[in-house]
Amino acid sequence: MERAGGAVWLDCAVDASLKAAMPDDAILQIQALGFPWETADPFLFCVHHDDAYPKGNGRFGPDASLAGRNIGQDFGGKDGWNMYHGQSVPGFPSHPHRGFETVTIVRKGLTDHSDSLGAAARFGGGDVQWLTAGKGIVHSEMFPLLDADKPNPLELFQIWLNLPARSKMCEPHFTMLWADDIPHRFFESGDGAVTEVAVIAGRLEAPRSPSDPQAVDVTEPLAPPPDSWAAQAEADVAIWTLRMEPGARWKLPPAANAAARRRLYFFEGSGVSVAGEAIAQHAAIELRAASAVELVNTGADVAEFLLLQGRPIGEPVAQYGPFVMNTEAELRQAFDDYRRTEFGGWPWPDHAPVHGPERVRFARHADGRVETLAQPDGDRAVMANVTPPDLAAADEARVVASSAVLDENNARGMQ
Numbered sequence: 001m002e003r004a005g006g007a008v009w010l011d012c013a014v015d016a017s018l019k020a021a022m023p024d025d026a027i028l029q030i031q032a033l034g035f036p037w038e039t040a041d042p043f044l045f046c047v048h049h050d051d052a053y054p055k056g057n058g059r060f061g062p063d064a065s066l067a068g069r070n071i072g073q074d075f076g077g078k079d080g081w082n083m084y085h086g087q088s089v090p091g092f093p094s095h096p097h098r099g100f101e102t103v104t105i106v107r108k109g110l111t112d113h114s115d116s117l118g119a120a121a122r123f124g125g126g127d128v129q130w131l132t133a134g135k136g137i138v139h140s141e142m143f144p145l146l147d148a149d150k151p152n153p154l155e156l157f158q159i160w161l162n163l164p165a166r167s168k169m170c171e172p173h174f175t176m177l178w179a180d181d182i183p184h185r186f187f188e189s190g191d192g193a194v195t196e197v198a199v200i201a202g203r204l205e206a207p208r209s210p211s212d213p214q215a216v217d218v219t220e221p222l223a224p225p226p227d228s229w230a231a232q233a234e235a236d237v238a239i240w241t242l243r244m245e246p247g248a249r250w251k252l253p254p255a256a257n258a259a260a261r262r263r264l265y266f267f268e269g270s271g272v273s274v275a276g277e278a279i280a281q282h283a284a285i286e287l288r289a290a291s292a293v294e295l296v297n298t299g300a301d302v303a304e305f306l307l308l309q310g311r312p313i314g315e316p317v318a319q320y321g322p323f324v325m326n327t328e329a330e331l332r333q334a335f336d337d338y339r340r341t342e343f344g345g346w347p348w349p350d351h352a353p354v355h356g357p358e359r360v361r362f363a364r365h366a367d368g369r370v371e372t373l374a375q376p377d378g379d380r381a382v383m384a385n386v387t388p389p390d391l392a393a394a395d396e397a398r399v400v401a402s403s404a405v406l407d408e409n410n411a412r413g414m415q
Contacts, residue, residue, distance in 0.1 A: 025275075025288065026274075026275035026287055026288050026291035026292075026293050027274060027275050027277055027285060027286070027287060027288075027293075028286040028287065028288055029285075029286045030277075030279065030283050030284070030285050030286075031283060031284045031286075032281060032282070032283055032284075033048075033265065033267060033282045033283060033284055035047065035048075037265055037284055038284055039159075039160075039263065039308060040261040040263060040286070040312070041162065041261060041310075041312035041313055041314065041317075042161060042162045042229050042235070042237065042261075042310040042311070042312055042313045043159060043160065043161055043162070043263075043308050043310065044100060044160040044161070044162050044317070044319070044324060045158075045159070045160035046157065046158070046159045046160070046265070046306075046308065047157070047158050048155075048156075048157055048265075048267060048306075049082075049154065049155065049156050049157075049158070050154075050155045051080065051081040051082055051090070051109075051143075051153065051154045051155070052079075052080035052081050052151065052153055053081045053090065053109070053143070053145050053151060053152040053153060053154055054079075054081070054145075054151055054152070055145070055147060055148055055149060055150055055151055055152065056144075056145035056146060056147055056148045056152055057145070057148070058148050059088065059089075060088075060089045060142075060144040060145055060146070060354045060357075061086075061088045061089045061090070061145060062081070062083075062090070062145055062152075063148070064079070066083065069083055071083060071087060072085055072087065073085065074086075081154075086142065086143075086352060087352070089142050089143070089144060089145075089352060089354055090142070090143045090145070090154075091111075091112075091140070091141050091142035091143045091352065092140060092141045092142070093140050093142070093351040093352040094114075094138050094139065094140045094346055094348075094351045094352070095138065095139070095140070095322055096136060096137065096138045096322055096323075096338050096342075096343055097131075097133035097136070097137055097138075097139070097322045097323070098133055098134070098135060098136045098137075098168070098322070098323045098324070098325070098334045098337075098338075098343075099133065099134075099162075099163060099168040099323055099324040099325045099330075099334070100133055100160050100161060100162050100163050100168075100324040101130065101131060101132045101133065101160070101161045101162075101163060101225070101228055101229075102129075102130075102131045102133070102158055102159070102160055102161075103128065103129075103130050103131075103157075103158070103159040103160075103161060103200070103201075103239060104128065104129045104130075104131070104141070104156060104157070104158045104159075105126075105128050105156060105157040105158075105159075105200065105239075105241070106123055106124040106125070106126070106127055106128075106129075106154075106155075106156040107125075107126060107155040107156060107157075108124070108125075108153045108154055108155040108156075109124050109143060109152060109153055109154030109155065109156070110122055110123070110124040110143070110144055110146065110154075110359075110361075111123055111124060111129075111141055111142070111143060111156065112140075112141070112142045112143075112144055112353065112354050112355045113129060113131075113139060113140070113141055113174075114139065114140050114348050114353040114355075115131075115137055115138060115139035115140075115172075115174070115366075116137055116138040116139070116342070116343050116344040116345060116346055116347065117137065117172060117344065117366035118347050118366055119174060119363075119364060119365050119366045120353070120355060120362075120363070120364045121174075121176060121362060121363040121364065122355050122360065122361055122362055123176060123178075123361050123363070124361065125179055125361070126179030126182065126198070127176065127177065127178050127179045127361060128176070128177040128179075128182065128200055129174060129175070129176055129177075130174065130175045130176075130177060130224060130225055130228070131172075131173075131174040131175075132163070132170065132172060132173040132174070132225045132227055132228060133172060134163070134167070134168070134169060134170040134171055134172045134173065134227065135168070135169040135170065135171065135172065136172065136334070136337060136338065136341075136343035136344075137172040137343055137344075138342065138343050138344070138345075138346055140348075140351065140352055140353060142352050142353065142354050144354045144355070146357060146359060157306060159239065159308065160324075161228065161229060161230065161237070161310075162229065162313055162317065162324060163227065163228075163229060163324075164229060164313050164315060165315055165326050167227045167228075167229075168324075168325060168326070168330075170227040171227075173225045173226070173227065174225075174363075174365070175223075175224070175225050176363040176371060177200065177222050178361070178371075178373065180373075181222060182198055182199065182200060182221075182222065183198075183199045183204075183219045183220070183221060183222075184196060184197065184198050184199070185197045185199065185204060185206065185217070185219050187206070187208075187248075187250050189210065189247065189248050189249040189250070190210060190249075191247055193244070193245040193246065193247040193248035193249070193297070194244075194245050194248060195242060195243070195244045195245070195248045195249075195250035195295075196242070196243040196244075197240050197241070197242050198240060198241045198242075198243075199219050199220075199221045199240055200221060200222075200239040200240060200241070201221050201224055201230050201237050201238055201239040201240075202221060202230070202236065202237055202238025202239065202240065202309065203218060203219065203220055203221065203238075203256070204218070204219040204221075204238075204240065204253070205217075205218050205219075205253055206219075206251075206253050207251075210249070210251075224237075229310065229313060230310070234257065234311065235257075235310055235311050236255055236256050236257035236260045236309065236310060236311050237309065237310040237311075238255070238307060238308070238309040238310070239306075239307065239308060239309075240306075240307040241304065241305070241306055241307075242295070242304065242305040242306075242307065243302060243303075243304050244269075244272075244295065244297040244302065244303045244304070244305075245297065245302060246297055246299060246300055246301065246302065246303075247297060248296070248297045248303075249294065249295070249296045249297075250294075250295050251292050251293065251294050251295070252264075252287075252292065252293040252294075252295055252307075253292055254289065254290050254291055254292050255289035255290065255309055257289065257311050258289050258290040259289070259311050259312070260289040260309050260310055260311045260312075261286070261289070261309065261310060261311075261312055262286065262287045262288075262289045262307070262308075262309040263284055263285065263286050263287070263307070263308050263309070264284075264285045264286075264287055264293075264305050264306075264307050265283075265284050265285075265305060265306040265307075265308070266279060266282055266283050266284075266285065266303065266304075266305055267282050267304060267305070267306065268282075268301075268302065268303060268304035269297060269299050269301050269302060269303030269304060270299030270300060270301045270303075271297075271298045271299035271303075272295065272296060272297055272298055272299065272303050273294070273295070273296040273298050274287075274293060274294075274295055275287075275291070275293045275294060276294070278298065289309070318330060318331050319331075320335075323335070323338075360372060360373070361373045
């Protein structure tokens with residue numbers, strides 16, 4: 001189907017690409033969403049996990065038969081959920097990374113993080129973990145099913161953001177952006193319908209209302225990790241989620257840097273208009289960074305988007321599975337270093353730790369600092385079982401992910 005301006009939406013069953021847009025188009029291309037979602041420099045990868053897990057079995061796994069699943073590589077979506085690489089608890093047991101960052105946005109359910117630095121976290125409900133792998137880290141991400149009397153839905157995004165060559169061998173680091181601390185902006189259309197924007201990364205400058213376009217408010221995000229590409233002002237990295245009520249109308253402001261790459265992922269809802277273009281299928285929409293783009297939810301349901309934006313790093317990318325470097329020689333060195341050092345070893349008692357039955361969100365950092373969040377009754381608690389039993393014995397620990405497993409994970413949504 002031809003659209004105004006010259007770009008073409010092609011049936012995704014035939015072809016997900018588009019012809020080049022005309023020079024003045026706000027939309028550069030539209031592609032059907034796949035698994036994973038296609039990204040552009042400085043982003044490497046984006047996956048949306050949306051699992052309708054059943055009630056739990058009291059041991060953090062599903063109260064359901066695992067027959068018919070390819071345990072260890074379960075990505076088939078049977079019954080609306082996956083075990084991924086988990087054996088009895090869904091998730092991603094210990095595996096290494098080097099040379100980039102992961103940004104994990106957990107919208108529903110809980111994720112348990114453990115790593116080779118001895119750090120741990122349990123987060124969910126809109127929390128974000130930003131992990132800089134740098135010179136090398138091993139971590140696990142498990143999805144404990146705590147509710148034994150009702151379903152345990154899980155929804156999250158994981159985004160891989162590249163590091164420039166100068167930062168690829170920086171020290172590993174993780175930051176928690178707690179849901180209550182992440183800035184949210186609310187924009188009301190003339191008919192009262194609301195657009196909500198969660199500002200995870202990147203400054204948002206936008207008018208308070210369509211009726212007063214000169215009154216611009218600036219929303220600053222929480223600080224990204226110090227070595228992140230997002231920490232460079234000229235990188236113009238933005239990660240936002242948008243939620244639009246039916247009938248909501250909002251103008252996405254232009255990027256600060258016209259050289260940025262900008263993709264808007266329409267993943268929830270029945271129909272939207274983007275820059276005047278009707279879009280009825282969930283899609284990845286590449287936008288011209290310098291253009292302000294009007295978004296309208298034309299459907300009867302809530303519409304949701306993820307925005308990824310950033311100025312390209314513009315360096316060669318050599319990637320194999322969980323390692324992202326600049327040259328093939330650096331990739332070989334990464335594998336050699338991992339086989340020799342296991343990036344510090346695995347100080348946990350098993351390769352897929354789960355942090356107990358308590359519904360407490362927390363982070364225990366490698367330096368021993370602990371963050372906990374208040375519970376509904378106002379109590380504050382620290383998880384008792386989130387410290388590796390013997391950090392001094394880490395050199396005797398093992399990393400379960402073998403080289404053979406790493407070879408299979410490149411296109412699997414490996415966390």
